[in-house]
Amino acid sequence: MAESTKQKIEKKVFKNIHASIIVKRTLIIFVTFCLFFTAQNSVAKDFDFTPNLQKAYSEIFKLKIQSGKDLLLKENPTNPFKIYLENYVDLVELINAENEEAYERILRKEDERLELIENLDLKSPYNRFLRAEIKLHWALLKIRFGHEVKAGWNVIQAYRLLEENQRMFPNFEPNQKSLGCLHVLFGSVPENQKWITKFLGLRGNIQQGMNELRLASKDKIWGLESKLCTIFIQAYVLKFDDKQNSDLLQLIDNQPDNLNFFLLATAVALKENHTEQAIELLKKHPTDPTYIYFPIFELYKAETLLFKGHYSQAINSYMAYLKNFKGKGFLKDTYYKLFVCYWLSGDEKKGRFYLTKIPTNGNAIAESDKAAQKFYENYIKTSILPNKTLLKLRLAFDGGYFEQAADEVENLSEKNFSNTKDHSEFAYRAGRIYQKLNQFDKAIVFFEQSIKLSDGQEWHFGASSSLQLGYIFQAKSQKNKARTYFEKAISYKRHEYKTSIDNKARAALTEMGY
Template identity: 55%
Template sequence: MKVQLKIAFFSILFPFVVLANDFEFTPNLQKAYSEVFRLEINACKATLAKEKKDNPFRVYIEDYIEFAEIFNSDDEAYFRRIVDNEDKRLELIEDLDENSPYNRFLRAEIKLHWALLKIRFGHEVKAAYNVVQAAKLLEENQKLFPNFLPNNKPLGALHIIIGSVPDNFRWVLKILGLKGNINEGIAELEKATKDKIWGPEAIYSSLYIQSFVLKFDDKANAILLKFVENQADNLNAYFIGVAISLRSNRAEQASKILKKYPTSPEYLYCPIIEIYRGDIALMKGQYQQASIGYLNYIKNFKGKTFLKDAYLRLFFSNYLAGNDKQAIAYLNKIGVVGNAISETDKSAEKYYETYAKTHILPNKGLLQARLALDGGYNSQALEAIEKIDLKQLNQKEQAEYYFLGGKVLHRTGQPDKAISFYEKSIVLTDKQNWHFGASSALQIGYIFQDKGQKQQAKKYFEKAISYKNHEFKNTIDSKARAAITEMGFYL
């Protein structure tokens, strides 16, 4: 107990000092960490070669390199080949001085690297075990070294993610003993951004998680643009800038960032950027250019993730270009390629299965409107919707029509009219496993949240969560839960 008190007291006085010689974060290793974060992998490997093999920071950065390479390539053979490295590295660091805050921090970081890789290859149970172990290490570290800023980076991310876990997984959290708090997690990530070394990665994590879990508003977007601007030599910054811009319906912004995207061979090649190129073109209605992006992804990517999604988007681009025969050939590919681990691949698979049963092709006007809205092209979406004859749509198409119409009205400053459209979509979705009802309820929740009507907002967020078995349940549930917690309610 006395030893722990001395350590805590020392960390208060000197919060940025590494407390043991075992954990010597040399300037050269700090350089290597910056290089791997920028995805300059070859330069990082050369920098590491100058350091002792048993230095824990070298061990951690080597793990980071493998994580980055495997996560980008989806190379399962590579993953299997080096899978034993996890335990070897953890054991080496654990045996070093436990009186350093870096002992638990680095082990937790490594466990989270491997958790993400295990999820990527379908090992969810093993990944969950990694998350539990990482959370316990970080919470213990926080108690021992409360002023150790880097600890807040992974701990804050975990608190947000765990706090927004959908209903169908919450029983797992109880069994595992995991607790999350979104507001606490946001505050922790904010603290971590103040750290001179780990701060940029904390900003990166905060932005990425916000785009998936929280409502990504103009304030968050301004932070994103500033982050990209301040990290001009960082491929990771450009990558997240494009990804989040697309996810938050800002295709023009994504296009501008992509024009500055570094293509030098010194950086790690990220095949998914080809999908992003295709998405920007597809949302703009440039269908031939979109097809080139998706085909480049399929050609250059050696893994299984996002292949179903890429073929679905190839279907969209060819179908809207009038190449129906080629479009259907791409659609049929979805059933035989890739895996269905990611939410977008699951959605593509469900789309194909519906087509295989019904052989009904989508309404082109609705599809054009949806893609335009995805890119933030509201006037083009409105133009497409206005050309649609509602009487010629089936029930599912009508549900989508009112949902898309609601989004156009919502984005063009007509929230009350938007609510009436969203409500019609909810009625049409009753007892169906389409996402339009859940998506509409989520958007109505946001409208009431913006108006300060918290109880009404909570009612609709809870309604969004109540829908079962639709393709975007995890995402919608996470966003609804995050909004409820953000307003001060507890679930």
């Protein structure tokens, strides 16, 4: 059956919203802390957040799912907070396990739970708020299981409930946090498609959302959750600096029994090239049986081992992820990383074997999975395997071992690379290494070289180099130059990291007032 115009518009909108959420290793983290309910007593008679339910929430938020479930058994089945927390449990378990059969079994519960809450006290701000949160939870589940258009409609409905709630109860603080997150997402939609969000009444921008989250972060009840959301957005949409890293580590120190914080902190540490920090977090995170088991930690461990060049140990951790995770997320990336481990260990035959697993396993939602799929497709077309020197250089950089990587760069030149793509990648990698070492003049030269070599190609090196040049000139207060490079980064049409690069460039332009 052909899609209606409305369905096409909704699908297009949601793909942009969806893309801004799905980034490397982040969906699990986001859903486990960014759209959850927070402890606050209600004065409405139907909305009784009892001490027992508050304890259940605390346990579930720490990812002690079974103890949270046990506490929920003691509550009235029609209590809306219990209904919400049951939904939250389903969200965490299904996102973690990606069990499609379990998802199909509980699909009916979305409408059942929403109807139970809708029929309660309409004068309570929790009526619309809890329904909006449940709709957002189900939006994330629908993304995970491939129902993007339906998920998009959930997001739209949740936003409208929250907007209505804001008009009716302007001092109701939970709305600031939830609307702040949604305003950031809407603000991440590409500029040339803003008309779609306006057409559907989805208003908001990144700066507005961040201001709402910062305001909520000062609240004695909502402060912690808002800080977590702010740090997440800083790390995956905007820029992440040393102060934000310190704030995140402080949260870990203050809540050493909260597995949620460790999920976020470990993912961010790996993303920000802090391998040694990630290793320490992996040693410290709670692992006793009261916590739900997250296979994603096997991937985090594998990444640290890969960056350090411990290939055989990394292989064991990647295989543990494949053994314990029954879903589809990050499978393509895992098989690609297994190829890398064997390739760099000198076992080309086994490496090629794992390459053949990429097209038939998992999905290509996460950018790392998209990159793995694209790598495989290029390999099939050209039969060319990656340059080992470049690969090791990238891993040293990704691990945060910049001095070691710089020593390698000093011994290399364009003569070491047989094709333009490798030369372009080398220039980009060298630029990033010198940028991290605050040697900006050298970095600029290499980035500009990478842009020139990438002209007309579908590699990400030109776009990535443009983005980093934008940051460099932004830091130098050369706004016009920065704007030129941020806009150039957005101008690249096709590459595997377009969503994240475009989002970061647009956010920087907004920050500068453009």
